[in-house]
Amino acid sequence: MNDDAIGDDALLTRYFDALLAPACARGSDMPTAPVVPDAEAERAPVTARRYRCCQVGSLRLALPMAAVAAVRPCPVLTPAPPTAPPWHLGTLVESTRRLHVVSLAALTGATPGPGRTDVLVVLDAGHWALACSDAEAVIELRHDEVRWRARGGTRPWLAGTALAHGCALLDILGLTGLLASELEAMADKTGMGAPA
Amino acid sequence: MHIWAIANQKGGVGKTTTAAALGGLLAAEGRATLLVDMDAHASLSSYFGIDAPPGGGSYALFADGAQRLRDEIQRTRFERMHLLPASPALATIDRQFGARPGMGKVLAEALAEVAGLYEYVLIDGPPTLGVPMVNALAACTLALLPTQTEFLALRGLERMLQTLAMLERSRGAPIPRLILPTLFDARTHASVACLRTLRERHGPVLARATIPADTQLREASHAGIPAGAWPGARRGGDAYRALLGELRESGPISAKAHRA
Ligand SMILES: Nc1ncnc2c1ncn2[C@@H]1O[C@H](COP(=O)(O)OP(=O)(O)OP(=O)(O)O)[C@@H](O)[C@H]1O
Numbered sequence A: 001m002n003d004d005a006i007g008d009d010a011l012l013t014r015y016f017d018a019l020l021a022p023a024c025a026r027g028s029d030m031p032t033a034p035v036v037p038d039a040e041a042e043r044a045p046v047t048a049r050r051y052r053c054c055q056v057g058s059l060r061l062a063l064p065m066a067a068v069a070a071v072r073p074c075p076v077l078t079p080a081p082p083t084a085p086p087w088h089l090g091t092l093v094e095s096t097r098r099l100h101v102v103s104l105a106a107l108t109g110a111t112p113g114p115g116r117t118d119v120l121v122v123l124d125a126g127h128w129a130l131a132c133s134d135a136e137a138v139i140e141l142r143h144d145e146v147r148w149r150a151r152g153g154t155r156p157w158l159a160g161t162a163l164a165h166g167c168a169l170l171d172i173l174g175l176t177g178l179l180a181s182e183l184e185a186m187a188d189k190t191g192m193g194a195p196a
Numbered sequence B: 001m002h003i004w005a006i007a008n009q010k011g012g013v014g015k016t017t018t019a020a021a022l023g024g025l026l027a028a029e030g031r032a033t034l035l036v037d038m039d040a041h042a043s044l045s046s047y048f049g050i051d052a053p054p055g056g057g058s059y060a061l062f063a064d065g066a067q068r069l070r071d072e073i074q075r076t077r078f079e080r081m082h083l084l085p086a087s088p089a090l091a092t093i094d095r096q097f098g099a100r101p102g103m104g105k106v107l108a109e110a111l112a113e114v115a116g117l118y119e120y121v122l123i124d125g126p127p128t129l130g131v132p133m134v135n136a137l138a139a140c141t142l143a144l145l146p147t148q149t150e151f152l153a154l155r156g157l158e159r160m161l162q163t164l165a166m167l168e169r170s171r172g173a174p175i176p177r178l179i180l181p182t183l184f185d186a187r188t189h190a191s192v193a194c195l196r197t198l199r200e201r202h203g204p205v206l207a208r209a210t211i212p213a214d215t216q217l218r219e220a221s222h223a224g225i226p227a228g229a230w231p232g233a234r235r236g237g238d239a240y241r242a243l244l245g246e247l248r249e250s251g252p253i254s255a256k257a258h259r260a
């Protein structure tokens, strides 16, 4: 056969070259032509995911349960340095890590509302705790109930909106990426060490 | 962010055990660690008792796009250790998307999005050459190649190294690598001779740490506990600790290189 004559190495190189070529459209931009004829490979609908809702004034922000380590009252914080970004409320030391406390109101531009923002939602990874006024509610959302936003843009913390539930979905990775880069920029400016 | 792909086309050489062990040690040290299961058999996901929802897990990155990563990551019962599970659907991606240009870079793109969130990403590769393996190697900052100390495994390693060389050419960048001898049994001639051969042929990229055959590692995996945290697996656990120390001090993955 022709392929045998080419040799394994050439075939593999061709395969790798194609796989690592500049990307074509994917995901929602994918061409709609059916790629797999058999039913077995059909994608089953993704099951609902649980989200915890944080209230910030009139804004309801949902974040994936998987990202939350704990919800608890906000203790007295070590104040943030004056050069810190406006969302930085201060720090607190947990057993093994120093947490930066983030004002969701300042970050999202939401009006904080009359209630106190004294509840902390501690994220599981990284070193962040989000301050809000209430984080009791847990909701279930299906993937198709969310209007997902494309990544990037001016609000990397926003993953999408779920109108039926009246909430915006936080993009944890976008959010923490933004927070980390702003803290790092502050550290660079002031010559302080980067956040641990 | 350090991204280590744990890869070998040969099966049963300790890839999954290594991913779980290193992930456990890093997380216990306080490092935010993401484990990525790129094997349709989902052994690493089962190790930690986690199932991907149908059509979810690492498969979703290929089917729906790299931005799905944030939805598909799950927590394990170990603090700071998260997991992107695999689902059996992953076995279909070669047929579904293998011919599409750029499909080898999906995982790299997805991981770029979590750079601010994790310090370490450990990818458990499948024992076959295909889209998932190419993705793991295209995304990694280091390829860790567990190799059973037995002669058949040496041939598997040579094939794996050829694959790496070809991929480097396609990727247009070198892929640092470390060969990790596994399932070593000092009492058998075959193991000892094999380790010697590995040293002769691959000295500069051979790990100093050698993972012993330790039946307790199997027990640890049944219990869903990484080697370092399983009291019985002292020998295996110590060997993985030594490996981690070595990985940390070696050039391509030092903290400096990471920040640069
Ligand atoms: N050092 C070791 N000593 C004893 N048993 C081990 C050791 N490492 C792995 N094993 C056992 O060997 C088997 C295969 O290991 P593992 O699943 O880690 O290999 P793998 O390379 O991921 O396999 P696959 O290619 O099928 O994914 C498992 O039962 C595991 O518990």
Ligand SMILES: [Mg+2]
Binding pocket: B015, B016, B017, B039, B043, B044, B124, B125
């Ligand atoms: Mg495995």
